[in-house]
Amino acid sequence: xxxxxxxxxxxxxxxxxxxxxxxxxxxxxxxxxxxxxxxxxxxxxxxxxxxxxxxxxxxxxxxxxxxxxxxxxxxxxxxxxxxxxxxxxxxxxxxxxxxxxxxxxxxxxxxxxxxxxxxxxxxxxxxxxxxxxxxxxxxxxxxxxxxxxxxxxxxxxxxxxxxxxxxxxxxxxxxxxxxxxxxxxxxxxxxxxxxxxxxxxxxxxxxxxxxxxxxxxxxxxxxxxxxxxxxxxxxxxxxxxxxxxxxxxxxxxxxxxxxxxxxxxxxxxxxxxxxxxxxxxxxxxxxxxxxxxxxxxxxxxxxxxxxxxxxxxxxxxxxxxxxxxxxxxxxxxxxxxxxxxxxxxxxxxxxxxxxxxxxxxxxxxxxxxxxxxxxxxxxxxxxxxxxxxxxxxxxxxxxxxxxxxxxxxxxxxxxxxxxxxxxxxxxxxxxxxxxxxxxxxxxxxxxxxxxxxxxxxxxxxxxxxxxxxxxxxxxxxxxxxxxxxxxxxxxxxxxxxxxxxx
Amino acid sequence: xxxxxxxxxxxxxxxxxxxxxxxxxxxxxxxxxxxxxxxxxxxxxxxxxxxxxxxxxxxxxxxxxxxxxxxxxxxxxxxxxxxxxxxxxxxxxxxxxxxxxxxxxxxxxxxxxxxxxxxxxxxxxxxxxxxxxxxxxxxxxxxxxxxxxxxxxxxxxxxxxxxxxxxx
Numbered sequence: 001x002x003x004x005x006x007x008x009x010x011x012x013x014x015x016x017x018x019x020x021x022x023x024x025x026x027x028x029x030x031x032x033x034x035x036x037x038x039x040x041x042x043x044x045x046x047x048x049x050x051x052x053x054x055x056x057x058x059x060x061x062x063x064x065x066x067x068x069x070x071x072x073x074x075x076x077x078x079x080x081x082x083x084x085x086x087x088x089x090x091x092x093x094x095x096x097x098x099x100x101x102x103x104x105x106x107x108x109x110x111x112x113x114x115x116x117x118x119x120x121x122x123x124x125x126x127x128x129x130x131x132x133x134x135x136x137x138x139x140x141x142x143x144x145x146x147x148x149x150x151x152x153x154x155x156x157x158x159x160x161x162x163x164x165x166x167x168x169x170x171x172x173x174x175x176x177x178x179x180x181x182x183x184x185x186x187x188x189x190x191x192x193x194x195x196x197x198x199x200x201x202x203x204x205x206x207x208x209x210x211x212x213x214x215x216x217x218x219x220x221x222x223x224x225x226x227x228x229x230x231x232x233x234x235x236x237x238x239x240x241x242x243x244x245x246x247x248x249x250x251x252x253x254x255x256x257x258x259x260x261x262x263x264x265x266x267x268x269x270x271x272x273x274x275x276x277x278x279x280x281x282x283x284x285x286x287x288x289x290x291x292x293x294x295x296x297x298x299x300x301x302x303x304x305x306x307x308x309x310x311x312x313x314x315x316x317x318x319x320x321x322x323x324x325x326x327x328x329x330x331x332x333x334x335x336x337x338x339x340x341x342x343x344x345x346x347x348x349x350x351x352x353x354x355x356x357x358x359x360x361x362x363x364x365x366x367x368x369x370x371x372x373x374x375x376x377x378x379x380x381x382x383x384x385x386x387x388x389x390x391x392x393x394x395x396x397x398x399x400x401x402x403x404x405x406x407x408x409x410x411x412x413x414x415x416x417x418x419x420x421x422x423x424x425x426x427x428x429x430x431x432x433x434x435x436x437x438x439x440x441x442x443x444x445x446x447x448x449x450x451x452x453x454x455x456x457x458x459x460x461x462x463x464x465x466x467x468x469x470x471x472x473x474x475x476x477x478x479x480x481x482x483x484x485x486x487x488x489x490x491x492x493x494x495x496x497x498x499x500x501x502x
Numbered sequence: 503x504x505x506x507x508x509x510x511x512x513x514x515x516x517x518x519x520x521x522x523x524x525x526x527x528x529x530x531x532x533x534x535x536x537x538x539x540x541x542x543x544x545x546x547x548x549x550x551x552x553x554x555x556x557x558x559x560x561x562x563x564x565x566x567x568x569x570x571x572x573x574x575x576x577x578x579x580x581x582x583x584x585x586x587x588x589x590x591x592x593x594x595x596x597x598x599x600x601x602x603x604x605x606x607x608x609x610x611x612x613x614x615x616x617x618x619x620x621x622x623x624x625x626x627x628x629x630x631x632x633x634x635x636x637x638x639x640x641x642x643x644x645x646x647x648x649x650x651x652x653x654x655x656x657x658x659x660x661x662x663x664x665x666x667x668x669x670x
Contacts (some may be wrong), residue, residue: 032528048647049646051651052650052651052652052653102552138551156546164553165554165555166555166556168547168551168606169548169552169555171546172517172544172545172547172548172551173513174540175544176520176544176545178549179540179541179544181536185537186536186537188527188528190524190527190537190538191520191523191524191541217593218590218593218594221586221589221590221592221593221623222584222587222589222590223583223584223585223586224583224585224586225625269537270654271625300607384626384627385624386625386626386627386631386632387621387626387631387635388619389620389621390616390617390620390621390624390635390636390639391617391639392615392644393597394619394639396504396611397600397601398643398647398653401652401653401655402647403655405604405653407601407604410601410604412599414597414598415598421590422505422509425505426508426509427507428509444540447535447540448540451535453663457653
């Protein structure tokens, strides 16, 4: 592993790769900073550019965008009370009051410092945990992979939605989309209606771009143009005393964030919200939270960066993405002909270690680059959405077209853009659909393979210990929300009874 | 609520249709699991859950417990109302027309006009700015993709094809 890391270090310092890394960091800053463009969308938009690059440069670009956009969402959250990315929603609670008190520069400094620390801690855990998990997963066979995919899907469905029924409808729909085309096992055409285009299946890139980017543009176009204000702030990085004051909060929130990130289905946004409420609970003066204190900025900012790195662990070690953005990264790997999973450390070791070292540097460079970036940021914000919106649409179209040079795919993207728009209006979570589409082929082929291994005996999933544990975890993730709801129901009923009695 | 009901009805129709379709897939493997088994199972799950969702929309009372995620979203959407609902249809219409024309008009002309129209739909301050965006974006895309990265962009037919040969 040490040689791998040193090799990754060497790869990163090839001038071209270093240039790409810095470009990725700046793009992540810009995209995260502008409300209406999230990190997920930016990674999607830049997929077409990355097709033509060699894998090392492509993944340095995509992962550094992913890592830094999580931070820069906090800039407009603090200064304008508009989170630039969903991950920065919790930063508004204390960041904006600090800016109102005239401490905007201090809040930005705290955000830079805690994001970088959280991100670096997350990357360190990522570097050490991923190879361990991958070597453990080397013993997995078809039943384990099926159980793993099933667990990922159920956890995403039950946790990301807050509504079990909608979550599982999404998963089933996504998995179904993945079955369209030639069946990989028997070669039977499925649901093609005689169309040659459908024969080769629905590629998941158009589905992703439609669901996440086109649906968002269809929403943004209906909104009033945002006002841009000219606010001059001087970013101040925290001094030693302040660092000491927030170090406990940063440590706890980072650990919580990493843990949440590793779990499939809940990502950086939830991590930020949870760690904010946990920080308030742990604090000696919980009432001060929300009035503009540095701890309230440090907690969500360190947690969301840590969680973003934690979410990379299952992707790189098991090939199972835990969030929407990591699902897109999985798609990018497949486009480059690389199958993420336990074997990747052996077949693509140098690429993986370069990505890991690149993430470490991206997070460290937040400390250096963020300050000068913020001073030019207000100029970038002045570019109106009437210019940015059409460009996003253009990138989506090119990105979709370039995968297979197919105009049919552009149509697929439009259809899913409309589907995504209406589903999101009806509060359907989109992440389960995406994970269904991405994991569909894995889940089905591993299921069929297990059935062949066991001569059509379903008990193969329950007699192998690892697959049994994974399936039990899947079951728990379904039952937990139901049990919790029932207990809450009983609690309120009980309370109601006692008030009537009194 | 009405939207949720409509969506669940569409989903019931969708899953019922494809359940029938998957059951019609011939299983020539002789094994328990044929090509239609997996999609059929998925469509049964989706059908059952969509019916549950539909029933729920009729039973639901006004009180709703919001999850942390939803609360966060509400905060993000605050003073962010959708004030131009018509623009949704303009944008969608433009996208559909663009996609249909792409094969006939070719990338350059189609995109230039499309980006210009889009910037008008998005409410650009002055039309000249939109035109400039269209020209620059098209030029940038052509230089980056067909010229530098060798992506075979659609050329269109007849005169458009000849025109595109000037550039890529």
